[in-house]
Amino acid sequence: xxxxxxxxxxxxxxxxxxxxxxxxxxxxxxxxxxxxxxxxxxxxxxxxxxxxxxxxxxxxxxxxxxxxxxxxxxxxxxxxxxxxxxxxxxxxxxxxxxxxxxxxxxxxxxxxxxxxxxxxxxxxxxxxxxxxxxxxxxxxxxxxxxxxxxxxxxxxxxxxxxxxxxxxxxxxxxxxxxxxxxxxxxxxxxxxxxxxxxxxxxxxxxxxxxxxxxxxxxxxxxxxxxxxxxxxxxxxxxxxxxxxxxxxxxxxxxxxxxxxxxxxxxxxxxxxxxxxxxxxxxxxxxxxxxxxxxxxxxxxxxxxxxxxxxxxxxxxxxxxxxxxxxxxxxxxxxxxxxxxxxxxxxxxxxxxxxxxxxxxxxxxxxxxxxxxxxxxxxxxxxxxxxxxxxxxxxxxxxxxxxxxxxxxxxxxxxxxxxxxxxxxxxxxxxxxxxxxxxxxxxxxxxxxxxxxxxxxxxxxxxxxxxxxxxxxxxxxxxxxxxxxxxxxxxxxxxxxxxxxxxxxxxxxxxxxxxxxxxxxxxxxxxxxxxxxxxxxxxxxxxxxxxxxxxxxxxxxxxxxxxxxxxxxxxxxxxxxxxxxxxxxxxxxxxxxxxxxxxxxxxxxxxxxxxxxxxxxxxxxxxxxxxxxxxxxxxxxxxxxxxxxxxxxxxxxxxxxxxxxxxxxxxxxxxxxxxxxxxxxxxxxxxxxx
Amino acid sequence: xxxxxxxxxxxxxxxxxxxxxxxxxxxxxxxxxxxxxxxxxxxxxxxxxxxxxxxxxxxxxxxxxxxxxxxxxxxxxxxxxxxxxxxxxxxxxxxxxxxxxxxxxxxxxxxxxxxxxxxxxxxxxxxxxxxxxxxxxxxxxxxxxxxxxxxxxxxxxxxxxxxxxxxxxxxxxxxxxx
Numbered sequence: 001x002x003x004x005x006x007x008x009x010x011x012x013x014x015x016x017x018x019x020x021x022x023x024x025x026x027x028x029x030x031x032x033x034x035x036x037x038x039x040x041x042x043x044x045x046x047x048x049x050x051x052x053x054x055x056x057x058x059x060x061x062x063x064x065x066x067x068x069x070x071x072x073x074x075x076x077x078x079x080x081x082x083x084x085x086x087x088x089x090x091x092x093x094x095x096x097x098x099x100x101x102x103x104x105x106x107x108x109x110x111x112x113x114x115x116x117x118x119x120x121x122x123x124x125x126x127x128x129x130x131x132x133x134x135x136x137x138x139x140x141x142x143x144x145x146x147x148x149x150x151x152x153x154x155x156x157x158x159x160x161x162x163x164x165x166x167x168x169x170x171x172x173x174x175x176x177x178x179x180x181x182x183x184x185x186x187x188x189x190x191x192x193x194x195x196x197x198x199x200x201x202x203x204x205x206x207x208x209x210x211x212x213x214x215x216x217x218x219x220x221x222x223x224x225x226x227x228x229x230x231x232x233x234x235x236x237x238x239x240x241x242x243x244x245x246x247x248x249x250x251x252x253x254x255x256x257x258x259x260x261x262x263x264x265x266x267x268x269x270x271x272x273x274x275x276x277x278x279x280x281x282x283x284x285x286x287x288x289x290x291x292x293x294x295x296x297x298x299x300x301x302x303x304x305x306x307x308x309x310x311x312x313x314x315x316x317x318x319x320x321x322x323x324x325x326x327x328x329x330x331x332x333x334x335x336x337x338x339x340x341x342x343x344x345x346x347x348x349x350x351x352x353x354x355x356x357x358x359x360x361x362x363x364x365x366x367x368x369x370x371x372x373x374x375x376x377x378x379x380x381x382x383x384x385x386x387x388x389x390x391x392x393x394x395x396x397x398x399x400x401x402x403x404x405x406x407x408x409x410x411x412x413x414x415x416x417x418x419x420x421x422x423x424x425x426x427x428x429x430x431x432x433x434x435x436x437x438x439x440x441x442x443x444x445x446x447x448x449x450x451x452x453x454x455x456x457x458x459x460x461x462x463x464x465x466x467x468x469x470x471x472x473x474x475x476x477x478x479x480x481x482x483x484x485x486x487x488x489x490x491x492x493x494x495x496x497x498x499x500x501x502x503x504x505x506x507x508x509x510x511x512x513x514x515x516x517x518x519x520x521x522x523x524x525x526x527x528x529x530x531x532x533x534x535x536x537x538x539x540x541x542x543x544x545x546x547x548x549x550x551x552x553x554x555x556x557x558x559x560x561x562x563x564x565x566x567x568x569x570x571x572x573x574x575x576x577x578x579x580x581x582x583x584x585x586x587x588x589x590x591x592x593x594x595x596x597x598x599x600x601x602x603x604x605x606x607x608x609x610x611x612x613x614x615x616x617x618x619x620x621x622x623x624x625x626x627x628x629x630x631x632x633x634x635x636x637x638x639x640x641x642x643x644x645x646x647x648x649x650x651x652x653x654x655x656x657x658x659x660x661x662x663x664x665x666x667x668x669x670x671x672x673x674x675x676x677x678x679x680x681x682x683x684x685x686x687x688x689x
Numbered sequence: 690x691x692x693x694x695x696x697x698x699x700x701x702x703x704x705x706x707x708x709x710x711x712x713x714x715x716x717x718x719x720x721x722x723x724x725x726x727x728x729x730x731x732x733x734x735x736x737x738x739x740x741x742x743x744x745x746x747x748x749x750x751x752x753x754x755x756x757x758x759x760x761x762x763x764x765x766x767x768x769x770x771x772x773x774x775x776x777x778x779x780x781x782x783x784x785x786x787x788x789x790x791x792x793x794x795x796x797x798x799x800x801x802x803x804x805x806x807x808x809x810x811x812x813x814x815x816x817x818x819x820x821x822x823x824x825x826x827x828x829x830x831x832x833x834x835x836x837x838x839x840x841x842x843x844x845x846x847x848x849x850x851x852x853x854x855x856x857x858x859x860x861x862x863x864x865x866x867x
Contacts, residue, residue, distance in 0.1 A: 369804065
């Protein structure tokens with residue numbers, strides 16, 4: 001099966017190379033048959049990579065320990081569920097997984113656009129095939145997941161040597177969330193290759209019109225949604241598994257996932273400037289390029305050993321490949337830009353300094369400044385070592401101090417932006433629109449202060465969160481009232497109608513609500529408490545309103561590990577509440593330990609118990625208890641962000657009359673010449689935001 | 690209509706108030722008292738096990754390095770050593786990288802200043818760009834659209850549509866857009 005898998009990947013590599021060569025010739029000769037052939041080759045790559053991945057999965061499920069990668073990341077006692085997750089547990093498998101996701105994206109892009117955009121799609125196919133070729137080069141020639149153990153016999157012939165058992169999967173990865181987190185995050189990372197391909201294709205082919213930007217925006221939203229979900233799943237995994245009471249540690253790998261998310265977010269906002277006003281074309285193209293390059297840069301940082309990280313793969317020669325790919329991609333982007341920059345000529349005109357346009361510029365600046373701060377902090381230890389010879393650490397305190405003010409300003413803009421009109425906003429309008437929300441925020445702050453809410457940044461976060469929520473609810477309410485007055489529907493049905501009339505706009509608002517909840521949840525960290533204690537059976541520990549009684553402490557054998565589990569009765573204000581079971585596991589196959597945190601979670605706070613091991617002095621179990629306020633709001637906010645993005649991707653339910661009328665009366669040309677304000681409200685892509 | 694608006698506003702206000710009470714009750718009651726000195730100092734140091742985490746937040750299960758470092762910290766606290774001296778001794782032992790954040794002096798200052806300098810430069814650039822765009826902008830209000838004319842019936846439909854959309858938007862946006 002390893003040979004079969006290797007051959008499938010080799011064939012996929014050949015098909016990807018063919019898709020590039022045939023695609024380029026087809027673009028030059030405008031040969032439709034060759035274009036079709038190149039597209040089919042691109043689709044064939046998907047099938048072949050799927051076969052390669054299925055082969056590796058089969059090797060895992062059948063415990064074929066003659067394959068080095070299987071032996072290194074699985075063992076006989078590992079549950080089948082986790083054998084699937086072992087596929088992406090190491091460098092070779094995760095790179096194959098990248099190829100698989102990219103090939104699936106490529107398949108959907110080529111298949112759904114077959115017969116459409118004949119001037120654009122051949123370029124897109126070639127660019128996606130080029131990216132795929134890079135990953136398949138790694139899969140086939142550099143870090144193949146199908147390498148086998150061999151030993152030469154007495155006759156000098158190499159023979160396969162199967163290991164008796166594998167080393168097992170890293171205990172930190174043996175959690176259900178770890179089965180979902182990497183695929184989700186990878187789907188986000190790899191998904192940014194699609195907007196990159198469309199942007200570069202439009203630039204290279206000087207594709208007329210703005211259609212490409214609509215396609216790019218939708219694919220960016222899909223990738224962004226997966227990236228958001230992947231980041232939050234990772235945060236939840238870190239919270240529920242690592243046992244340190246937090247969810248975000250500013251680790252280089254976490255930072256690597258955040259950077260393209262920030263630039264992708266910037267693009268999703270600034271793209272509206274191009275759609276509505278024909279502005280920022282150069283900026284948007286470079287945002288897409290930068291987002292893709294940051295995805296690759298993140299992979300480079302964590303696989304090259306340049307920065308140290310708990311998540312990082314061992315230092316290997318693969319970093320040089322990624323660096324080469326980044327430089328090559330950047331060179332191609334620069335070449336395409338300088339060759340065709342006149343194609344990106346924008347209608348950069350501004351009617352007023354106080355307008356939606358200027359708010360988007362500031363929004364982009366803040367997002368990019370946050371991205372730069374994260375990149376700077378991640379790379380500063382390397383820079384300091386290179387310049388002064390000694391490494392300066394940049395830990396969470398730095399990232400928090402720099403990014404919290406930037407984040408709060410972004411939160412402020414989240415409230416301000418939607419209330420500013422395109423083109424110009426008058427002072428009266430500002431007063432009317434901001435008065436109540438701002439007053440609401442300040443009142444909330446005034447109530448919170450005497451109640452003991454005294455952390456400066458958390459208080460500002462609360463005021464801004466209420467401000468943003470009120471502005472968004474105001475937007476929903478205002479529109480729903482109009483619909484309700486005209487149709488007689490109740491207010492809730494009207495909100496539904498309103499949302500479905502313009503899914504992009506109101507889906508965006510839902511995403512903003514989700515982000516506000518995430519901010520609120522994060523602000524709770526300012527009030528975390530924790531306590532650690534050696535506890536024998538019958539002993540008690542108190543934290544906040546909770547009292548923990550250690551009732552029992554027992555070993556629990558399991559198939560793949562042994563564990564020690566504490567049984568802790570939790571009382572709140574003296575009343576029995578729940579029994580929690582924090583656990584520590586030991587995995588003999590790789591001689592590593594892992595924790596099973598026990599969490600009692602409410603909207604108000606999480607009681608988070610960790611069994612931190614035994615005291616070396618008296619062998620008593622050590623229990624570390626944390627009281628983390630508002631953490632659940634982060635996960636709830638994340639869910640709302642994903643739902644909002646899904647909503648924004650839906651087509652508008654109700655076609656707009658003016659556009660429909662134009663189509664019916666076949667006056668498309670007349671409609672095209674209509675004043676911009678009419679047309680921008682009429683597109684089926686719902687650009688009325 | 691007015692009554693319905695009031696009712697809706699009251700619903701929203703109640704909902705938000707409930708959320709606010711929940712929020713404040715969650716955090717307001719939990720202001721930490723006197724923070725433990727060891728924890729405070731431990732937050733200024735990195736664990737040297739390679740986890741890249743703050744000493745008191747090392748996420749390695751059973752990390753022997755953080756345990757030893759915390760013990761040393763406790764011992765120094767028991768001897769009533771001044772905080773600066775304690776930190777200095779850790780720097781001597783492990784190097785400058787033991788500090789959780791760059792120092793606010795020498796080359797470390799570059800780490801702090803650069804992100805805000807970039808932000809400031811960005812603000813200035815945006816200011817310049819906005820002014821340039823403002824100057825480029827012709828008086829477009831009321832400019833007739835180029836190209837073929839559209840029928841009066843079509844225009845009337847478009848106007849009706851716009852009126853409705855404007856009503857859905859902020860109340861004053863209509864005048865701004867016209």
